[in-house]
Amino acid sequence: MTNPILSMNQATIKYADLRQTLDTLTAAGYQSVGLWREPVEAVGVKEAVKMVADSGLRVSTMCRGGFFTMPEGDDRRASIDDNRKLIEETAAFGCKVLVLVVGGLPAGSKDLIGARARISDALAELESDALAAGVTLAIEPLHPMYCTDRACVSTLGQALDIAAPFDPKAVGVTVDTFHIFWDPQVLDSIARAGREGRIATYQVCDYRTPFEKDVLLSRHYMGEGVIDFKSLTEAVAATGWRGDIECEIFNQAVWDTPFDQVAARVSDAFDKEVAPYWPVQA
Amino acid sequence: MTNPILSMNQATIKYADLRQTLDTLTAAGYQSVGLWREPVEAVGVKEAVKMVADSGLRVSTMCRGGFFTMPEGDDRRASIDDNRKLIEETAAFGCKVLVLVVGGLPAGSKDLIGARARISDALAELESDALAAGVTLAIEPLHPMYCTDRACVSTLGQALDIAAPFDPKAVGVTVDTFHIFWDPQVLDSIARAGREGRIATYQVCDYRTPFEKDVLLSRHYMGEGVIDFKSLTEAVAATGWRGDIECEIFNQAVWDTPFDQVAARVSDAFDKEVAPYWPVQA
Secondary structure, eight states, rough: OOOEEEEGGGGGGTOHHHHOOOOOOHHHTTOOOEHHHHHHHHHHHHHHHHHHHHHOOOEEEEEEEEOOOOOSSHHHHHHHHHHHHHHHHHHTOOOEEEEEEEEETTTTOOHHHHHHHHHHHHHHHHHHHHHTTEEEEEEEEOOOOGGTTSSSOHHHHHHHHTTSSSOOOOOOOEEEHHHHHTOTTTTOOOOOHHHTEEEEEEEEEEEESSSOOOGGGOOOOSSSSSSHHHHHHHHHHHOOHHHHEOOOOHHHHHHOOOOHHHHHHHHHHHHHHGGGGGGOOO | OOHHHHEEEEEGGTTTTTTHHHHHHHHOOOEEEEHHHHHHHOOHHHHHEEEEEEEHHEEEEEEEEOOOOSSHHHHHHHHHHHHHHHHHHHHHOOOOOEEEEOOOOOOOOHHHHHHHHHHHHHHHHHHHHHHHHOEEEEEEOOOOGGTTTSSSSHHHHHHHHHHTTTTTTTTEEEHHHHHHOOTTTHHHHHHHHHHHEEEEEEEEEEEEOOOOOSSGGEEEEETTTSOOHHHHHHHHTTTOOOOEEEEEOOOOOHHHHHHHHHHHHHHHHHHHHHGGOOOOOO
16 A cells, blocks of 8 residues: 555656646555646646646645746846746645755856855745745755756755745755765754754655766665665654655656556655654554 | 976876876976875885985875775775875875775665764774874865765865864865865865864865766866866965865866876966965965
């Protein structure tokens, strides 16, 4: 039986459209899904909301907003507007978490400090929208190998520092094992995230080397790499945070596997590597 | 003219033997070299010491000791003994810095915390040898993408925490731009390293994405990537640390370039990207 708190992020079966995603997950006994905007917008948000409602699945997160490290100008305005639109789309599903991949260095820039300051500026612009919609913007620290081209927020502690000035209902953090397990301060940072009420989502997948040819696609099923899910999962559980735990894997071999097999495999890996360390809910 | 404080790490011209390395650098007007043990041991330490003395070059660092994260047993004893031998070899050149790549997870292990504890254990064993030889063991934090298979010390702050219980003459840190530029705390950590007297060597090269096929070989000439050498170099200079600044590049295309061209190119890149931010010595 698929664990009721396990959510599968849609990107784990990237080539499935929304219909196939929902059918795969409901057939496999999932109760929760993490959605991506592209397959949602491919059918239209209104229709997608109806499809998801009919499926009975909860929506654990919407992926993904962010990409607002560029300087002021048309591109930045377009990004802020796009994030506002995404906040609305997230809320339309009754989903409370919009994951943010904040962006790396703008083209030609070497100024990480400036890029990071512009993240704070963007959050200040978006905070009231997030509060009005009941959506938490979940800053995702990405592994430092993605710092310059994808997300110049690299540690959970840094994400919490950036989130600190904002209402925890509006700005939280994404706790993703792949991105943060290496951090010598990870357990303390998870505890801090809990204390500060900032955990918006807990995402799991594994890490191993050598990397796949594309380092972005180097995420693996839990148990196939070197991450100690016990310590991380227990740390999240100890904060008191309770929510659907999402498995998100970007990996060409996984993408090339039939969807139902992936759904079953994720469930098995979760049961073996994560569930034993999570309190059973009454 | 090649800057008198510029040292070229021998691995930048990996296919050069010791003779060729020394000839290349002296012909290019360098005054300092970072040595690797393999080419040194290929000619024998005694002969190598004579060759380097005859060249007139200073030896900025010896690379590299470490790799002692494994649990107690024969392999660990062999590693500790090997590090003792390396401390002696380093001292034989009148060199005061042995760079440490500490090691990743032992095979089959997922216990980063345990691996890190064994680094401290190893340093405790080696401290007196280092002091006796007048050699500083320079813990090198490596970029987190190498955390599990090469060095589970990933930030300068973490390296300083590990170094803290030991005499700064015995245990210091390597400040390498490639590995630490992404760290949101990097400038504070460099200042702390200076305050605590832990800077043993400052190494420069650039970083860019996408990575080379082998992520280990993704180091570039200064100016060819996204690292802001101004802020990092000024931060190191502000600590008051003065020493030879070493350029270390692992990159197949660089290795395939004639040695003299590499030496000239490194010198040019240093003059343009690093030297302007370093105090001119009287």
